[in-house]
Amino acid sequence: MSPKQSFVMKFTNKIIVLFFLFLTGVVWSQDVPKTLYPTDKDVKWITDPTSKPIAEPAMKWGDATKRFSKDDTPIPYSKDPTVVKFKGRYLMYFSLPPSDKVKTPYGWIIGIAESSDLTNWKTVTELPPMQQCDAKGLCAPCARVWDDKVHLFYQTYGNGKNDAICYASSEDGIKFTPHPENPVFRPHGNWTCGRAIDADVFEFKGKLFLYAATRDPDMRIQKLVVATADKNSDYGPNTWTQAVDRSILEPQLPWETRCIEASTVCRRNNALIMFYAGGYNNDPQQIGVARSEDGINWTRLWSVPFIPNGLNDQWNSSESGHPGVFEDNDGRTYLFYQGNPDRGKSWYLSVVEIGWKDNDVPFVIEK
Numbered sequence: 001m002s003p004k005q006s007f008v009m010k011f012t013n014k015i016i017v018l019f020f021l022f023l024t025g026v027v028w029s030q031d032v033p034k035t036l037y038p039t040d041k042d043v044k045w046i047t048d049p050t051s052k053p054i055a056e057p058a059m060k061w062g063d064a065t066k067r068f069s070k071d072d073t074p075i076p077y078s079k080d081p082t083v084v085k086f087k088g089r090y091l092m093y094f095s096l097p098p099s100d101k102v103k104t105p106y107g108w109i110i111g112i113a114e115s116s117d118l119t120n121w122k123t124v125t126e127l128p129p130m131q132q133c134d135a136k137g138l139c140a141p142c143a144r145v146w147d148d149k150v151h152l153f154y155q156t157y158g159n160g161k162n163d164a165i166c167y168a169s170s171e172d173g174i175k176f177t178p179h180p181e182n183p184v185f186r187p188h189g190n191w192t193c194g195r196a197i198d199a200d201v202f203e204f205k206g207k208l209f210l211y212a213a214t215r216d217p218d219m220r221i222q223k224l225v226v227a228t229a230d231k232n233s234d235y236g237p238n239t240w241t242q243a244v245d246r247s248i249l250e251p252q253l254p255w256e257t258r259c260i261e262a263s264t265v266c267r268r269n270n271a272l273i274m275f276y277a278g279g280y281n282n283d284p285q286q287i288g289v290a291r292s293e294d295g296i297n298w299t300r301l302w303s304v305p306f307i308p309n310g311l312n313d314q315w316n317s318s319e320s321g322h323p324g325v326f327e328d329n330d331g332r333t334y335l336f337y338q339g340n341p342d343r344g345k346s347w348y349l350s351v352v353e354i355g356w357k358d359n360d361v362p363f364v365i366e367k
Helices: 003-024
Strands: 079-086 089-096 109-115 122-127 138-146 149-156 165-170 197-204 207-215 222-229 260-268 271-278 286-292 319-327 333-340 348-357 361-364
Touching: 079 333, 089 138, 149 197, 207 260, 222 260, 271 319, 286 319, 333 361
Parallel strands: 079 138, 079 319, 109 138, 138 197, 197 260, 260 319
Antiparallel strands: 079 089, 089 109, 109 122, 138 149, 149 165, 197 207, 207 222, 260 271, 271 286, 319 333, 333 348, 348 361
């Protein structure tokens, strides 16, 4: 083979590889995102997946009333946790799949469980569709407490590009009244398909910030969007203003593959800390962390996962994903998340306690 032929073959092979990456939707970017804390090349994660809080968690729970094996054994199956403390008890809101045994005209719904210790949980009720907009299903809730009410932001399910964020409130944390004008938010712009899922809401700098995941117009790349509203409003569709005409965080790192979703934020040192899910379910999905001083512009803390998926023989070997941060009344911080070892045949929920170095750099507390 002549030097010219060799060059042509190498060039052709490179074009083929780039074309394959484009077709499969793999993010191809020359830009390496800035991080606050550089990591060495041999560092794979911030939290060792074999550490006891991850590998042997005190909480590994899932509602076992919806899915069953061939021999009728109940299978734990719960996703997307969000936790509040309300009127003396802990309440967890989470996603539940359609039942294997009871046919319904809708798909996913929201489950509500209670606990006295953040470890042992019991399902107390379910939240099925409440309006025409969520008639096909509702899931991925975000619960917050203010003004002596539980405020629930959640997504419609089963509508593809038309899924959007809805809002409901409750005076007891169990029975909810939906906003009559639901859905209340979906993004706009030529960079998004208009879909909104995985809501998270947090008060910051005198406003409510609503974070959600959307996709590009081709529905391949999942990324984050943010809107704001007056806390004293009714949280309806006319109160939310999209903050910027772009995504605020999108996948750029190899472990984030084609997806950033499930953001959940808390405040430290007058800034917001965001835990987010990188990668689609079972890619594996893993948990990253970013920081922002204005709620809009975000910088990752590290270039590697904060909480990775487990090793091959662990309960979370397929993923550690969809985080939900909870700050208790005593100031302690907990991060709930989902995982499974079988690429989604089961789904468990777990929790780690978060400590803070210099009051704004998270780490998993060893117990």
